[in-house]
Amino acid sequence: MKSSLETIAARVGTEPDLESRALSPSIQMATTYARDDQGEHSAGFIYSRLGNPTRQKLESALSELEGGTQALAFASGMAAANAILQSLKPGDRILLPHDIYYGVRALATDYFGSWGLVVDSVDMTDLKMVRDALKKPTRLVWLESPSNPQVSVTDIAAVSLEAKKAGATVVVDNTWCTPLITRPIEFGADVVMHSITKYFGGHSDVLGGALVFAKEDMLSERIHSIQQKAGAVLDPFSCWLTLRGIRSMAVRLERQCESAQALAEFLFRHPSIEKVHYPGLPTDPGHEIASRQMKRFGGMLSILVKGSAEQAKALASNLHYFANATSLGGTESLIEHRASIEGPGSTTPHNLLRISVGLESVEDLKSDLDRGLKKIAG
Ligand SMILES: Cc1ncc(COP(=O)(O)O)c(C=O)c1O
Structure with missing residues (x-):
């Protein structure tokens, strides 16, 4: 049976626990997991930075809600943004919108500038200007709609189409909408970013971020590896709080x-x-x-x-x-x-x-x- 997004959201993490039949997920705090008699990690978990059952529940819920294939939960929205930028190479050019959450612009220009990223910005609400800006080789286009703080709306489908023609990856910061309002992957985005600190958490008591990928490819693999190696993962309690927030x-x-x-x-x-x-x-x-x-x-x-x-x-x-x-x-x-x-x-x-x-x-x-x-x- 096909469920609506509201129903999926209301039920995340509520499938009965296999041992206790509890309808609220447990919080798995263990940092390490035992090998079985064959020396294997048969349940799929090795060490909590690499993967954790509570985080996995949240990541599956986020991926399902956004209509993606894979999600990664980070310690903050900025940690998620940072992982995307770290996946790029010196010399890569990224296009940011004129109006954008200032933290992302500062991170890209102040820190990734010296790492060799070329950071340009354009009015994403003006398709002609976007087309012109894409005449120079561009690795990634970053969108926010509505934008923070001037609430300007970008046509995600139209810009994604232009970006694809130019061979650029499209990232949409969907913090302000959540998938219950807009699902950017349906409009052509490759990666959806969230500060889950905001509507997902919903009670101003959890700091977290997430990335959802439209498909599993080299980019998603690289960013997954950055998440696991750099380690800015979301802790189990914050994952649990976020799962709870999503239900309402x-x-x-x-x-x-x-x-x-x-x-x-x-x-x-x-x-x-x-x-x-x-x-x-x-x-x-x-x-x-x-x-x-x-x-x-x-x-x-x-x-x-x-x-x-x-x-x-x-x-x-x-x-x-x-x-x-x-x-x-x-x-x-x-x-x-x-x-x-x-x-x-x-x-x-x-x-x-x-x-x-x-x-x-x-x-x-x-x-x-x-x-x-x-x-x-x-
Ligand atoms: C649109 C948007 N993106 C990203 C962020 C950064 O998220 P966080 O504060 O969880 O690191 C914010 C924070 O206000 C935001 O509003």
């Missing part, structure tokens, strides 16, 4: 997306707001592509406050239900002035605040923002 992800996301849409519409009409970036708004430049590519429009939005950086920061620190904090995808709503955290090289507008919508009543969230905006407008 569909209902969390449904509520978060619904509230994000309502907040976006409310803020769009608010006199103290200059702009709202949210693909669920019919006026948003990404709306049409998002309607094809996303099952829902996501739980993240960003706003440009009318006024200065100081006024935007004042709003972020004067709200009752929104914590002024980094990260996203938890049950609690968060708001953050991104230019401050991104630092001197930031291209994020000075008056932009990024919002991660939680599970609170949307009416409470609206009145909180309304009160805060009135306060900063004086």
